[in-house]
Amino acid sequence: MVQVTEKVNTTKKIKKGIKKPKERKITWNNIKKQKCLIAMSLPFVIWVIIFKYLPLAGWTMAFQDYKPQKGFFDQTWVGFKHFITLFKEDQFYQALQNTLGMSILGLVFGTIASITFALLLNEIRSSKFKRTAQTISYLPHFISWVVAASLVTNMLSSSGIVNEILMKLNLIDTPIQFMSTPSMFWGVVTASDVWKEMGWNAIIYLAAMTAIDPELYNAAKVDGAGRFRQMFSITLPSIKSTVLVLLIMSIGNLINIGFEKQMLLGNPIVASKSLVIDKYALDYGIGMFRYSFGTAIGIFKSVVGIVLIFLANKMSKKFNDGEGSLLS
Incomplete structure (x- = not known):
């Protein structure tokens, strides 16, 4: 029974090893076929990253006693003080x-x-x-x-x-x-x-x-x-x-x-x-x-x-x- 189990596990590992390169090849072929669509969507992805995700860094202000005249590393960190006040x-x-x-x-x-x-x-x-x-x-x-x-x-x-x-x-x-x-x-x-x-x-x-x-x-x-x-x-x-x-x-x-x-x-x-x-x-x-x-x-x-x-x-x-x- 132990030998059979080992054979089954070995077979599964071999199949997984074969499957991964095939999946990667299929994915790469799909990217090649749709390169024009990807190129068209790229400006919008960049726009979302710049205007939607990068501003999330400003969330750190909620955990600081933020003063505009001070630098980022000079701010006083207050934890959840403003949320408690809210x-x-x-x-x-x-x-x-x-x-x-x-x-x-x-x-x-x-x-x-x-x-x-x-x-x-x-x-x-x-x-x-x-x-x-x-x-x-x-x-x-x-x-x-x-x-x-x-x-x-x-x-x-x-x-x-x-x-x-x-x-x-x-x-x-x-x-x-x-x-x-x-x-x-x-x-x-x-x-x-x-x-x-x-x-x-x-x-x-x-x-x-x-x-x-x-x-x-x-x-x-x-x-x-x-x-x-x-x-x-x-x-x-x-x-x-x-x-x-x-x-x-x-x-x-x-x-x-x-x-x-x-x-x-x-x-x-x-x-x-x-x-x-x-x-x-x-x-x-x-x-x-x-x-x-x-x-x-x-x-x-x-x-x-x-x-x-x-x-x-x-x-x-x-x-x-x-x-x-x-x-x-």
């Missing part, structure tokens, strides 16, 4: 709550609105009307948030068009103070974001729908399925993997919502609901020359984003049997 501040938790609240609302309503809009556009038979509606829907995406926020503020003001319509329909007696009611601020930001990005996000879902085999619809018609039945039984299941991939990417950016919308739509009255992580880092980090503190906030955001991506990826595997996963 987790002790009440405003940090308020900013985190606002960030997650607006992000989740935007993700849920934005995804539902984009998929619904794409489904409706997909059912339109007139190609001319379809192209016109699609073009009009994604034009707001190209408007800067400065202009978009100005439009939203004017529409929702006391004398704006929204209050005028509601009063003419006798739904309200006095104008609603949309922009100065803290409890409404999240809804205003979410609605503005959905209006601005719905048409643009629907393009990806529409592209996925064009790849569905038309024979499936023909077979469903023969079986007597109507338009709505075809939507729920063919269209939605066919784009499930696309929806999951986009959701994973969006969940990873839940905490990275920026601060433009909140800063432009906010005011001192709704300041408690408009403070988000990025605005908090700007005001209480860089704005107060606390560079190490601001860097600590950035590291926290990055770590949370990575954790969210892995969690979303695991959930997508469970719900989709391994399909639609970015990290599988």
Whole structure:
């Protein structure tokens, strides 16, 4: 038995030794065949390394009492002092709550609105009307948030068009103070974001729908399925993997919502609901020359984003049997 085991092990080692040179040869041949593609992608790889990975060296600032006038080796190392300070501040938790609240609302309503809009556009038979509606829907995406926020503020003001319509329909007696009611601020930001990005996000879902085999619809018609039945039984299941991939990417950016919308739509009255992580880092980090503190906030955001991506990826595997996963 010992001799047989030794022979088997020897055979395995010989096979491994033969296999490695073959694999290396195949890999080298593939590189030769795709050298043009590799050369084309090389500038983008270099760009990512320079602008995405090299700046990570700046994370060391979070563990120092950083002073711009001192050199790197002259800085005072303080360990996790700034992280401890961060987790002790009440405003940090308020900013985190606002960030997650607006992000989740935007993700849920934005995804539902984009998929619904794409489904409706997909059912339109007139190609001319379809192209016109699609073009009009994604034009707001190209408007800067400065202009978009100005439009939203004017529409929702006391004398704006929204209050005028509601009063003419006798739904309200006095104008609603949309922009100065803290409890409404999240809804205003979410609605503005959905209006601005719905048409643009629907393009990806529409592209996925064009790849569905038309024979499936023909077979469903023969079986007597109507338009709505075809939507729920063919269209939605066919784009499930696309929806999951986009959701994973969006969940990873839940905490990275920026601060433009909140800063432009906010005011001192709704300041408690408009403070988000990025605005908090700007005001209480860089704005107060606390560079190490601001860097600590950035590291926290990055770590949370990575954790969210892995969690979303695991959930997508469970719900989709391994399909639609970015990290599988």
